[in-house]
Every structure is written in C-alpha cells, then in structure tokens.
Amino acid sequence: MSEVEETLERVKIQAGVEGYVICSKQGQVLRRLPSMTQAQAEIYADFMSQLSRKARGVVRDLNPKNELRYLRLRAKRHEVLVAFDQEFLVIVIQRWTPAST
C-alpha cells in the first residue's frame, strides 16, 4: 500500500481538498482523510458507490465495450471526483473556483 499512501499524501496537500475516501465497490470505507469522521466518510462511500454502480451500468448498456472510469459531480463551489479501480473507489471532495476570465 506504500504507493497508495504516497499518492494520498500528495492529494492531501493539494489546496482546496476537503476530504477523500477510499472505499470498496460495496461502499465499505478503507481509508479517509484523517480530519473526516468515520460517519462522514461512510455517507460519501454509501452514496458514491451506489451512484457509480448505476452510472457504470448505464455506460455499459449504451455500449458494452465502454467502461466508465471517472465521474465528476460539480456544484457552484465544490466538486466530488470519483475514480474507479477493479476493486476500489477513490472519492475526492474539493473546493474549486472558476477561472477568472
């Protein structure tokens, strides 16, 4: 897991990251940002594992050769990123600000 831990250290120090959760496909929390409570992490794991399962199903139904690898939910000032692995989901919650143009 050392490579994973290194990557998480890098994620953690990004500006705006307010949380991350790694969970199994069944929604079981395996790692979380230490400043999050277990209860908070479970809420993200629960919702994102179910949403991902549905989204992946839809993509597969449209074309069985396609596979959803990545999901981004964006609101006005925050976004939730979900990356999929064979066994795990990586969920990152971060603040974002629109580029000033």
Add this chain to the structure above:
Amino acid sequence: MSEVEETLERVKIQAGVEGYVICSKQGQVLRRLPSMTQAQAEIYADFMSQLSRKARGVVRDLNPKNELRYLRLRAKRHEVLVAFDQEFLVIVIQRWTPAST
C-alpha cells in the same frame, strides 16, 4: 426564529440524524447541526441547492402547475432529505435501516 429553533431541536434528537443544514436558495448556509463543520455544511448546501434548482425546473417544465416540495436521495444506509420553502432549503442527512421483513 423560535419555532424554527424548536423544530431543529426535535430533528436533532431523532435517532440516526447525522446532520442538518438550512441554507438560502443560493446555497448560503444559515444554520447547521453544531457538530458539523462550516466546510461540510457548505458542501451539502452547494450540491443540494443546485440539484434542487434543476429538479424543480424539470417538474415545472413537465407541468407548470406542479411544484416540487420535497426531495429524497437514498443510498444503501443513508438518506438526504431536502424540503423547500419560498426562501430556504432544509437538508437533513440521516442513517436508515431497511425494515426487517
């Protein structure tokens, strides 16, 4: 606001309630469960105010006489309830367990 505060006290002592947020339609946090951080409350306010606006728009488009009053997002072990008022959104995050049958 005393009636509101009373209602919130009642919400707070319900078993399984892990958080609540009251926010303006623009997503500005007005009240939160004291054990939630401001940052967490802002994430819920941000996502739910945007989702609500879209959901209300869809319901209105289908029939202009209809109005969405209430929204429930349910995952395996948690649910997020959103109730709408003219000016405010009330968001409650709670654990739930399926009825054993």
